[in-house]
Amino acid sequence: MIKKTLTLAVAASTLFAAAPVLAQEVKLGFLADLTGGIAGFAPGMVDAGNLAIANVNDQGGILDGLTLTSVIADSGCDATTGGPAADRLVNAENVIAIFGGFCSGATIAGANGSAIPGNVVMISPASTAPAVAALEDNDLIFRNVVPDSVQGVKAAELLLARGITEVGVTYLNNDYGSGLAGAFVEAFEAGGGKVLANVAHEDGKADYRPEIGQIEASGAT
Template structure:
């Protein structure tokens, strides 16, 4: 039988060991709710790669929460609210992720948020969901985005056309939150500036024939298509070219993809203009561009910089929160994303961790620019325009 002296000796030894032993590193599961299939599937791979680049850097620079690794878990939201609901449910309730980067389409983001993320208390940061509907979502401060809302893109698109002397347009938009939200803002701004909307018609995605819709759009030779490059956008553009009824083509960010120009005579769409969120012109953008290039990625890929920012912010928020728990992550996210604080640029994970451990406030400035979230989780941003030259999209600059 152990006597009292022996028990006391063992207790002291155990206490000493517990003080000396370092805490076990904690791995963190983070979800990627990605529209890998569906109408923007051609845009999805570089967006996913942008997020993965951020987490690869975290893991390479000592890891998270004392040396743990970020473990990504991917779900396919298919740019569809129903598919996103199922994928988000798996991420939240089966995979038990701490936070989610995604989704990319607004409908998928709202679907995943309402069905799983909000009830589960899980923070979501979308790099690409741009419809105004996300601003008014009752989300318990859990849903954010790192791209500007279409309330800005629609205004800038209209401003660009008016500045070019375009007086009338016909508009067709995919019948969802993204298409309608962007079309409404564009039409209001364009008409307020003196332009005329000859037709403004919704269409359903996934059809093989849009000739009937195009027949109702011939009131103007200037056609605005607000749809997806891998979906109705490509079909509409191809059939519009075949009709010969239009001379000028304009699209939103969903149209910027290689699939859009497949099977179309490049000369017929030379000069096609599209708008999208642009890269920030600052040190953070330059640093990200080098990181992406060194990793074999295209730093100008649509929404790849915003995906990098969303993923890096999630990691910073987890580190700030001090655990892989979901509780408190939203407040931590706002802390690391906004002033005041010492600036953290893309790739500066080690520096960020040291500052957080020292109790110093940090302020992440991302590849897409400052990320000071407003009350709705929205950020300011820059809208750029691209033109098709020689069968490829070429970025031309910011829309002032």
């Protein structure tokens, strides 16, 4: 299914126009990866979201002067933490939309577990896994980032254009890594290249010599 991508401002304005005016403060949930693999990037994304909220509020808010406020939940950059975090935003905080998640696994878990059943819009700025586009989402889940189905293809085209026809691949064993690797491998082989090794690896290991050894043994250089 082809997804439309929307900016936070466009989606929010559409949603708020249909939302009942029940309070002077309107909550936006931030499903942010404050811990986990991309924790270093999360504060900047949260700051950007809060800046957008501040800009709206400084201009009088929405509808008849309602103000926006953010409610932040840590998704941990994985499904195990992201699912319950999204549940809190939807069912305890009663947010009317979610900015995030950032990591694909957290976004998918939050969407399936809470946002879609709760009829809450989610907009991710970073979840690139192809699986996000395959969600049965009732047109509630969006992203404004190029998906791995495009990024992987372009990476394959770049290598082939440079005359590189044999590669070894290793990828992070999660929704993001497997999606990107899958798109790359499919496009690379379709273009005449050979993938000599295709090895998943886990995040945060102390020793990656076994995975490196598999790639070396394949003959990839």
